[in-house]
Amino acid sequence: MTSRTKQQWDERPDLPSDHFVSADIYTKQDIFDEEVTKLFAKQWKFVAHESELPNKGDFRTAEHAGKPLILYRGQDDVVRCFYNACSHRGSLVVTEPRGNAKYLTCFFHLWSFDGKGACTNITKPDGYDACATVTKDKMGLREVKCVVRLGMIFITLDDQAEEFDDYVGDSLNQLEEVMGTKPMEVFHLHRVNMNANWKQWQETNMELYHEWGHVVNRTTSVAASGYHERKWSIHPNGHGWLEPLKVDYGNYEGWGDRDNLLLPGLMPAEFRVVDLFPNTTVIVRGTTVRIDTTIPIAPGVTILEQRGLGLKEDSAEDRRTRQKHHNQFWGPLGRNLSEDVIFVDAVAKANFSNTAKWGIFARHENMGAQDDEIMRAYYSVWGKWMERRANDPYGNMTAATE
Amino acid sequence: MSMDKEDIRQLIAQSCLCLDEEDYDGFLQICSSDFTYFVKAFSPDLGMEMVWMDHDHPEFVDMCAMIPKHVRMSGSISRHVNVSLITEISDRNAKVTSKILLVHTGQEGTSTILATGKYVDQITVESNELRIKARNVSLETRKWNPGLHVPI
Ligand code: FES
Ligand SMILES: [Fe+2]
Numbered sequence: 001m002t003s004r005t006k007q008q009w010d011e012r013p014d015l016p017s018d019h020f021v022s023a024d025i026y027t028k029q030d031i032f033d034e035e036v037t038k039l040f041a042k043q044w045k046f047v048a049h050e051s052e053l054p055n056k057g058d059f060r061t062a063e064h065a066g067k068p069l070i071l072y073r074g075q076d077d078v079v080r081c082f083y084n085a086c087s088h089r090g091s092l093v094v095t096e097p098r099g100n101a102k103y104l105t106c107f108f109h110l111w112s113f114d115g116k117g118a119c120t121n122i123t124k125p126d127g128y129d130a131c132a133t134v135t136k137d138k139m140g141l142r143e144v145k146c147v148v149r150l151g152m153i154f155i156t157l158d159d160q161a162e163e164f165d166d167y168v169g170d171s172l173n174q175l176e177e178v179m180g181t182k183p184m185e186v187f188h189l190h191r192v193n194m195n196a197n198w199k200q201w202q203e204t205n206m207e208l209y210h211e212w213g214h215v216v217n218r219t220t221s222v223a224a225s226g227y228h229e230r231k232w233s234i235h236p237n238g239h240g241w242l243e244p245l246k247v248d249y250g251n252y253e254g255w256g257d258r259d260n261l262l263l264p265g266l267m268p269a270e271f272r273v274v275d276l277f278p279n280t281t282v283i284v285r286g287t288t289v290r291i292d293t294t295i296p297i298a299p300g301v302t303i304l305e306q307r308g309l310g311l312k313e314d315s316a317e318d319r320r321t322r323q324k325h326h327n328q329f330w331g332p333l334g335r336n337l338s339e340d341v342i343f344v345d346a347v348a349k350a351n352f353s354n355t356a357k358w359g360i361f362a363r364h365e366n367m368g369a370q371d372d373e374i375m376r377a378y379y380s381v382w383g384k385w386m387e388r389r390a391n392d393p394y395g396n397m398t399a400a401t402e
Numbered sequence: 403m404s405m406d407k408e409d410i411r412q413l414i415a416q417s418c419l420c421l422d423e424e425d426y427d428g429f430l431q432i433c434s435s436d437f438t439y440f441v442k443a444f445s446p447d448l449g450m451e452m453v454w455m456d457h458d459h460p461e462f463v464d465m466c467a468m469i470p471k472h473v474r475m476s477g478s479i480s481r482h483v484n485v486s487l488i489t490e491i492s493d494r495n496a497k498v499t500s501k502i503l504l505v506h507t508g509q510e511g512t513s514t515i516l517a518t519g520k521y522v523d524q525i526t527v528e529s530n531e532l533r534i535k536a537r538n539v540s541l542e543t544r545k546w547n548p549g550l551h552v553p554i
Contacts, residue, residue, distance in 0.1 A: 052448060060447070097447045188454075189447050193547040215471045254464025323453045331549075333441060333455050338549025339473040345548065 026197035040065035074115020117141035177265030188308030196348035198296035205281035238277030238381030426466035517543035
């Protein structure tokens with residue numbers, strides 16, 4: 001038998017239930033809506049790097065689970081997060097992506113808030129004398145739990161969420177020395193509109209056999225010695241990281257090695273990847289770091305946000321080299337990143353037209369680089385949060401076939 | 403040789419036609435031997451200028467040579483250029499600022515604006531011919547789908 005009939009094509013893959021997913025998890029609006037409430041409103045999420053608001057009074061805006069947020073470094077030098085919504089009538093308090101202010105003053109009726117989210121000004125407050133609850137001490141902003149780890153700012157909308165350090169466990173260990181020794185600085189931030197589901201992007205940072213599709217990865221990494229021998233470590237919360245690799249950058253025509261300007265704790269040309277459930281990835285390439293996160297808009301609309309980092313202490317010349325290294329692979333003009341967008345959009349095209357009904361994650365390579373165990377673990381954790389099985393989200397399969 | 407504004411306009415137009423055709427040999431023929439290529443974009447999120455490409459002549463040549471090996475957005479890109487300002491610096495050097503609009507046309511025929519920004523070109527004379535010595539691209543567009551493998 002070569003090709004398959006419609007019935008054969010549509011039928012449940014003859015595989016263990018965790019070895020495939022249903023395309024419905026990417027395409028269905030009700031599942032997406034549930035992801036917002038069951039996953040994104042509960043989970044810890046990377047939102048920015050602390051270098052984006054280095055000084056007291058600096059603020060940045062962000063968006064998570066459909067909510068506009070403010071990150072604000074107070075006069076006590078602590079970064080906090082608040083809903084970007086005024087206590088008065090709900091206007092956005094901050095309308096610029098960044099800025100500096102001792103107080104945030106809402107532009108609508110000029111109420112003000114300080115770095116701890118306390119209301120510091122109600123315009124002509126005697127107008128509220130008849131209402132004892134409309135006073136500065138009761139009109140603070142809604143604070144969102146926020147921690148800074150290795151310079152990365154994580155938030156959760158769930159006041160009852162487990163502590164961040166318990167949530168990530170030892171998943172950040174691979175980054176401890178690289179990102180935690182010297183202050184780092186974001187030098188690149190760009191966004192990509194993808195016509196795909198947010199999980200399809202995250203998959204590109206976990207399943208590594210698509211590296212065959214990238215000419216840069218194929219030549220510099222898959223061909224490098226030790227590539228397949230690296231083992232995945234998988235955390236029960238769905239995070240994962242891979243043992244380091246020495247990449248052969250010189251294998252790509254015109255590129256040199258990456259033996260200098262190494263970030264702390266790295267061997268020349270060392271590659272590391274850390275995936276944090278559900279949608280953040282940190283990738284280290286010797287001299288520079290990329291942080292990916294996604295902003296899901298709809299089942300088939302995702303904004304990818306990609307940052308590039310160097311050391312804060314970089315001289316102009318060193319920064320230039322790091323930027324070059326960053327831009328070789330990454331950024332909108334890099335050799336690798338835009339290919340992933342094309343891959344993902346192509347998968348989504350077949351999924352959203354209900355043409356491809358299944359995705360197969362059935363590779364077993366003894367937990368090596370191209371093993372699908374990381375994908376299986378990811379979707380198992382997704383299933384727990386969602387109370388649905390990724391291979392059968394609507395419970396259509398009979399117990400016998402499931 | 404002195405700098406003739408019409409010749410300069412022709413040179414910029416020719417450079418865009420070469421890039422539209424993906425004729426990188428043709429493009430490099432009208433660039434000087436010490437050509438540099440630079441793309442930047444200002445990030446309102448970071449409050450700083452981002453460098454997106456920074457190549458000397460050999461790096462630019464290598465980059466162009468590898469383009470056919472990559473997975474790329476299908477369709478074609480058309481560069482619409484308006485040479486807005488020519489500042490003659492000397493008889494052998496000029497600075498040219500042009501507004502650019504990159505329009506992508508997909509295989510099915512839909513055209514969309516891909517990017518807007520400007521070229522700031524340094525023009526020089528080499529072997530008695532006008533040559534582009536440096537192209538600095540400033541992009542206003544920063545949000546992409548999916549990204550490019552080709553020079554802007
Ligand atoms: S809505 Fe902000 S001051 Fe009125
Ligand atoms: Fe990739």
